Amino acid sequence: MTDEIRFTTKIAVLLAEDLEVWQRLNVTAFLISGVAGAEPELLGEPYADADGTAYLPMFRQPVMVFAGADDVLRAAHRRAVDRGLRPSVFTRELFATGNDRDNRAAVRAVPRDQLDLVGLAVHGPRNAVDKMIKGARLHP
Structure with a gap:
């Protein structure tokens, strides 16, 4: 029997429900790569199977995936910024680009309050993240 591990932080992804x-x-893969890149301490140790085959490390804690309407995404984005959380973002325009340079240029071209968000991801204190995603539901 293992002891339950309780995390004081939360990793959450919020997706537009119309995708x-x-x-x-x-979108989930892109967004979560931003969290891993910004906070490598969230990664555990590398994995290995019984034959000694090495595998990449993964997050040490669960990643919760939520869905919401456009207004939920906009509110979550605003709350994240207001609370000092630094989210990764994915806008609808990024479906038409094919590389990181063009992705960054597409986001940079639009003011924060006008981003056509289809997803965001964040890691932070559990309470702050829970307040940020208020109104979203667990992804089905």
């Missing part, structure tokens, strides 16, 4: 399945998966 196609492939878009949800793609």
